[in-house]
Amino acid sequence: MTPRRLAVKALLHQEQAGYANLVLDAELKKCTPPLEGRDAAFAARIFYTVLEYQPLLDFLLDRFSKKPVARLDAPVRAILRAGLAQARFMEVPLPAAVNESVKLTKAMGKTSAAGMVNAVLRRAAVYPVKEKDFADPLERLQIYDCLSRPVAALLYQEYGEETFDLAAAFRNRPVSAVRVNTLRTTDEALIQALQAEGHTVRPGPWPHALLVEFQGSPAAGNSFAEGHYHVQGLASQFAALSLAVRPGQKVLDLCAAPGGKSLTLAEEMQNTGELISGEVLPGRVSLIQKAFERCGIRCARAVQNDATVPRKEWGTFDRVLCDVPCSGLGVIAKKPDIRYKDLDGMENLCAIQQKILQNGADSLAENGRLVYSTCTINVQENQKQVENFLCDHPEFRVVAPELTLPGMEQGPFGTLFLPHKTGTDGFFVAILEKLST
Numbered sequence: 001m002t003p004r005r006l007a008v009k010a011l012l013h014q015e016q017a018g019y020a021n022l023v024l025d026a027e028l029k030k031c032t033p034p035l036e037g038r039d040a041a042f043a044a045r046i047f048y049t050v051l052e053y054q055p056l057l058d059f060l061l062d063r064f065s066k067k068p069v070a071r072l073d074a075p076v077r078a079i080l081r082a083g084l085a086q087a088r089f090m091e092v093p094l095p096a097a098v099n100e101s102v103k104l105t106k107a108m109g110k111t112s113a114a115g116m117v118n119a120v121l122r123r124a125a126v127y128p129v130k131e132k133d134f135a136d137p138l139e140r141l142q143i144y145d146c147l148s149r150p151v152a153a154l155l156y157q158e159y160g161e162e163t164f165d166l167a168a169a170f171r172n173r174p175v176s177a178v179r180v181n182t183l184r185t186t187d188e189a190l191i192q193a194l195q196a197e198g199h200t201v202r203p204g205p206w207p208h209a210l211l212v213e214f215q216g217s218p219a220a221g222n223s224f225a226e227g228h229y230h231v232q233g234l235a236s237q238f239a240a241l242s243l244a245v246r247p248g249q250k251v252l253d254l255c256a257a258p259g260g261k262s263l264t265l266a267e268e269m270q271n272t273g274e275l276i277s278g279e280v281l282p283g284r285v286s287l288i289q290k291a292f293e294r295c296g297i298r299c300a301r302a303v304q305n306d307a308t309v310p311r312k313e314w315g316t317f318d319r320v321l322c323d324v325p326c327s328g329l330g331v332i333a334k335k336p337d338i339r340y341k342d343l344d345g346m347e348n349l350c351a352i353q354q355k356i357l358q359n360g361a362d363s364l365a366e367n368g369r370l371v372y373s374t375c376t377i378n379v380q381e382n383q384k385q386v387e388n389f390l391c392d393h394p395e396f397r398v399v400a401p402e403l404t405l406p407g408m409e410q411g412p413f414g415t416l417f418l419p420h421k422t423g424t425d426g427f428f429v430a431i432l433e434k435l436s437t
């Protein structure tokens with residue numbers, strides 16, 4: 001199996017729906033003999049580049065294909081998309097991208113389409129397209145910036161012309177950040193260990209945060225296996241650190257899987273006190289447990305729990321984190337599927353978020369601190385949620401964060417991270433303190 005053929009197989013599989021990472025993993029696992037590291041990485045790059053640019057690829061292919069792309073034979077469509085993605089967005093030389101696509105067309109039993117694949121790819125690969133070609137902003141966001149109509153409309157309604165900068169930032173993955181496990185190592189020792197493993201490391205904006213350019217998978221190295229760090233973006237670290245936990249406190253993390261923020265909290269608590277890390281999906285509770293085991297966390301327990309339902313028997317907590325499920329519009333750069341969300345069920349999602357916030361607030365002790373956070377930039381799920389909550393809860397107030405990051409925007413209802421301004425994931429963090437009555 002060649003990497004190009006595997007990528008096309010995964011694209012065909014993806015057309016039947018499914019999460020992109022799971023689809024790709026399934027195809028890689030089915031492959032015998034398995035693809036070697038570099039070949040697997042090349043297949044993955046083709047697959048994700050097509051997903052990321054599909055509306056623009058189809059727009060270009062439609063200009064030169066007699067039949068609309070949507071009506072082409074599925075394997076031919078996938079080969080065209082993969083070939084064009086290589087030529088336009090992966091710096092594969094045009095002759096190689098075209099010749100390999102033609103070979104693949106024949107190998108997949110579609111010989112009669114080989115001439116068409118050759119001709120269409122050669123022309124589509126060099127056709128000049130610019131954002132200014134799209135006069136209508138929503139059309140530009142849909143085709144040039146590759147967002148679904150609902151995502152484009154929602155962002156344009158909330159951010160206007162700034163949406164184009166946002167969309168451009170969705171093309172750049174933020175630099176990887178890691179959180180040093182201070183229970184096991186120090187910043188200096190981890191920097192040396194990661195460098196010895198071949199990665200490029202520099203200090204982050206605050207203690208125990210490092211910025212890393214990984215060579216290969218982080219999980220393959222000893223430092224990771226021995227629990228000396230976990231991968232956690234800066235905005236996500238900011239959310240966990242905003243809770244300002246102290247050793248010995250009683251802390252509740254209501255939506256904890258896969259466990260990144262719980263790890264940071266337990267480390268800040270110096271493995272003392274009590275941390276309950278809840279998660280509604282049983283399969284994801286085990287992810288938290290594994291993370292705790294790897295990092296030597298003993299002060300925390302992972303439990304299956306629905307955060308919308310009160311758990312009076314747990315009593316009250318000094319700190320509560322509500323890192324609620326959300327539309328994920330801040331992490332499009334990492335998860336291309338989110339570009340194409342239909343955003344159905346937004347009302348229901350907002351209702352769940354409000355219930356979790358309410359439940360978290362009920363579990364908070366007087367003078368305690370609660371953090372409400374999301375990885376979206378949708379005002380409805382962020383500032384509006386906090387505003388609605390405050391209307392019914394005069395005993396709470398929003399407090400300014402102790403940490404800062406260049407570009408973050410502090411508003412009356414919380415802190416917003418916009419990727420084109422902060423270079424991080426899009427994120428929202430509101431710190432709420434409960435006053436004594």
Ligand SMILES: C[S@@+](CC[C@H](N)C(=O)[O-])C[C@H]1O[C@@H](n2cnc3c(N)ncnc32)[C@H](O)[C@@H]1O
Binds near residue numbers: 258259260261325
């Ligand atoms: C944004 S993620 C949490 C990320 C996590 N805090 C971290 O830093 O690794 C939201 C999580 O909430 C879970 N979730 C969704 N609905 C929930 C509910 N009603 N109760 C508890 N967890 C829920 C999701 O399955 C998902 O794992």
